[in-house]
Amino acid sequence: MENQLRIAFFPDSYLEVNGAAMTSQRLVAFAKRNNYPYLCIHAARKSETWQDGSVTYMTLKRSPVSFSLDEELAYDPLFQRHAGKIDKQLQEFKPDVIHITGLNDVSIVGAYLGWKYQIPILGSWHTNLHEFAAHRLAKMLRFLPNGFISNITGFAERKILDGAVLYYKMPKVVLAPNQELIDILASGTHRRSQIMSRGVDTELFSPEHRTVDDDIFRIGFVGRLRAEKNVRMLADLERELIARGKTNFKFLIVGEGSERGFLEENMKHAEMPGFLDGEDLSRAYANMDLFVFPSKTDAFGNVAQEAFASGVPVLVTDIGGPKFLIDSGKTGYVAKDLSEFVEYTIQLMDDREKLSEMKRNARAAAMTKSWDAVFESVYDGYQLSYELRERNFKRK
Numbered sequence: 001m002e003n004q005l006r007i008a009f010f011p012d013s014y015l016e017v018n019g020a021a022m023t024s025q026r027l028v029a030f031a032k033r034n035n036y037p038y039l040c041i042h043a044a045r046k047s048e049t050w051q052d053g054s055v056t057y058m059t060l061k062r063s064p065v066s067f068s069l070d071e072e073l074a075y076d077p078l079f080q081r082h083a084g085k086i087d088k089q090l091q092e093f094k095p096d097v098i099h100i101t102g103l104n105d106v107s108i109v110g111a112y113l114g115w116k117y118q119i120p121i122l123g124s125w126h127t128n129l130h131e132f133a134a135h136r137l138a139k140m141l142r143f144l145p146n147g148f149i150s151n152i153t154g155f156a157e158r159k160i161l162d163g164a165v166l167y168y169k170m171p172k173v174v175l176a177p178n179q180e181l182i183d184i185l186a187s188g189t190h191r192r193s194q195i196m197s198r199g200v201d202t203e204l205f206s207p208e209h210r211t212v213d214d215d216i217f218r219i220g221f222v223g224r225l226r227a228e229k230n231v232r233m234l235a236d237l238e239r240e241l242i243a244r245g246k247t248n249f250k251f252l253i254v255g256e257g258s259e260r261g262f263l264e265e266n267m268k269h270a271e272m273p274g275f276l277d278g279e280d281l282s283r284a285y286a287n288m289d290l291f292v293f294p295s296k297t298d299a300f301g302n303v304a305q306e307a308f309a310s311g312v313p314v315l316v317t318d319i320g321g322p323k324f325l326i327d328s329g330k331t332g333y334v335a336k337d338l339s340e341f342v343e344y345t346i347q348l349m350d351d352r353e354k355l356s357e358m359k360r361n362a363r364a365a366a367m368t369k370s371w372d373a374v375f376e377s378v379y380d381g382y383q384l385s386y387e388l389r390e391r392n393f394k395r396k
Helices: 019-033 079-093 105-117 129-140 146-167 179-189 232-243 260-266 278-286 302-309 321-325 338-350 352-366 371-395
Strands: 007-010 038-044 048-052 055-061 067-070 073-075 097-100 121-124 173-176 192-195 217-222 249-254 270-274 290-293 314-317 332-335
Touching: 007 019, 007 105, 019 038, 019 055, 019 302, 019 371, 038 079, 038 105, 055 079, 079 105, 097 105, 097 371, 105 121, 121 371, 146 179, 173 179, 173 371, 179 192, 179 321, 192 371, 217 278, 217 302, 217 338, 232 249, 232 260, 232 338, 249 278, 260 270, 278 302, 290 302, 290 338, 302 314, 302 321, 302 352, 314 321, 314 338, 332 338, 338 352
Parallel strands: 007 038, 007 097, 038 055, 097 121, 121 173, 173 192, 217 249, 217 290, 249 270, 290 314, 314 332
Antiparallel strands: 048 055, 067 073
């Protein structure tokens, strides 16, 4: 694909350990590999600018008043102080399209400068900030009655979603990872809305990396061990399996976070190696028999596709983006509550022939996902953003 559009990218997450950052890094690498002119501006420990092939990087340090939103992810209310530097870099780079992500300190500056210079903006949705915030708030208020908590968090979730939709009215084109979000954004912003899916590395994640060969049924999880990931349900699942007389199983829980202590104290059959990457992570996935992802706040769920690529069926909740990845009964299941998580898990523990079939289906599904195809569709979005601006100019 030949493309000479000059893109300025303002990702909210780039160096952190999460799916949004990983996707952003892969998008920039795609631009570099294809020699597309690209400017990537993101927060880092120090401010500097450098060139790497067709990609120009500009990193900007956050101020001491920044506050934490998540593991390594922060928000700087004074980030606008960098607007002059960014303005100068944009005038030098001369972007055709500005790409912003979530409602955050970095993208807000990009959106402002796009408006200032009338540069078309594309926005991509990576994080369900409204659900994420509601879960954090519920954890903070857990000393209150449940009904009171539900009222407060429900109100906060609706208002944050309203604010996010308002923010995404600025772009010409909006990308989101699942149809549910596409529908919300399309109706709320009246902008062109398109799917931005995710790819998966089927060489890094593969059943060939499996190193165990025994009868133990391994139930896996990979991700941040935080309240918004609903990881305490893993302890509930173990408790119910034991109550049903199941003993020949283990949990393999990969990740770090504030909920690790709770899981260690409340689980009897759990191995927790902490954060893993590279070949260690590949082996961990491949050694699982079932991937359980209880999160209700993920917009997509990259880890589900990594499990598929490793030949592991996936069990998810019926809330959030991961449910759209599941071909129920073939590559995994969608569960509406704990009892269904238990039933589906036991079904696969007891029916190893069904498990083997679903493992093959999971791997086959992952083989159809290509990162290059995903990013080519993003460039289609850039082209559409640019063309919409040109059409508006001609009307005037």
